[in-house]
Amino acid sequence: MAHIEVKPAAGHIGAEISGADLAAPLADDEVEAIRAALHRWKVLFFREQYLDHAAHVALARRFGEPVTPGSRGSASPPDFPEVETTADRLELGGRFGMDHTEWLDRRRHTLRRGWHCDHGARIDPPAATILRAETVPPYGGDTTWANLAAAYAGLSAPLRAFADTLRAEHRLGVGYQPRAGEDAYVRHLLAHQTATVHPLVRVHPETGERLLFVNGYYLEQIRELSRTESGPLLELLLDQATRPEYTVRFRWEPGSVAFWDNRATIHLAPGDTAHLDHPRIMHRVMLAGEVPLGVDGKPSEPVTGPEPRHW
Structure with a gap:
């Protein structure tokens, strides 16, 4: 463990880790040191880590x-x-008769739309994600993460108490603007509907922290409120979650690895590289998660979609 050095990258979230060779088998004390740093800083960054696919899965x-x-x-x-x-993401628009830019534009209806946790509409969103960079542009392409525990703690006490009591529907395809006439992506969404009612504040299963479980990608409506009440409150809470002081931004290089807690963070993929005509190739492995629990101890409720651990 003496080899592992943790250097915080921002005040509330993010740390750079040195002294670990992720391509080699990690010792038990190294694993525990990295796990402890992940719980504290929510997203960890490693430089000059040249893993192949087998080593990525083994890690x-x-x-x-x-x-x-x-x-x-x-x-x-x-x-x-x-x-x-x-x-693979560049292929998706083409599958549905659109170029990638149009596909993104039709899905992203607000400035906060890109902020998300991975697969948040599932009943059991992944616990964590490990993303490694193979090829990146010479500039641009940064990813930003936000700390949902810090965002919750930063709310006023009355608003925290109110949020503790609420649940919200997370649904795949929320806000998508259909094309005129036949729309292949709408057919895809109907055939693969995924929606869950999650607590607006979930409790981290390992740290016990309360997390403001909001994002701009899947969140549909707060169940206990009308749409006219729900919309402004969700906008306020998402603004809270993405306040600059609760975020960290990472500059990728070939061989960079980011390891984040998908329960305690949301992230924003870059949108500044499409015009650069330079490939950005990243590889992702996600870890299985559990059904979230609210402050009241009640689990998320499935609406439609795969059962836990069924992908």
Whole structure:
């Protein structure tokens, strides 16, 4: 453990880790030191880590159970079903008769739309994500994360108490603007509906922290409120979650690895690289998560979609 150095990257979230070779088997004390740093700083950054797919999966297994996504694109490695390659995202618009830019524009209806946790509409969102960079642009392409525990703690006491009592529906495809006439993506959404009523404040299963469980990508409506009441409150809470002081921004390099707690953070993928004509190839492995629990101890409620641990 003496080899591991934790250097905070921002006041509330993020730390750079040195002294660990992620391509080699980690010792038990190294695993525990990294896990403790993850609980404290929510997202960890490692530089000059040249993992292949096998080492990436092996690393993930030291911290949990990697999930096997049910649908991946042609860029993902066929021999490693746990690994997703982000270049697959560029194929998605084409599958539905749109270029990538139009597909994104129709899905992102607000400035906060891109902020999300991975697969937050599921009954059991992943516990963590490990993302490694293979090829990145010479500039641009940064990712930003926000600390949901700090965001909750930063609310006034009356608003925290109110939020503790509420639940909200998270749904895949919220806010999508359909194309005129036939729309293949609408058909896809109807065939793969995924929605869950999650607590607006969830309790972290390992640290016990209360987390403001909001995002701009999946969140539909607070169940106990009308739409006219729900909309402004969700906007306020999302603004709270993404306040600059609760965020950290990471500059990627080839060989960089980011390891984040998907329960305690939301993140924003970069939107400044499409015009650069330079590939950005990243590989992702996610760890299986549990059904969230609210402050009252009650679990999230499924609306539609896969059962826990079914991908």
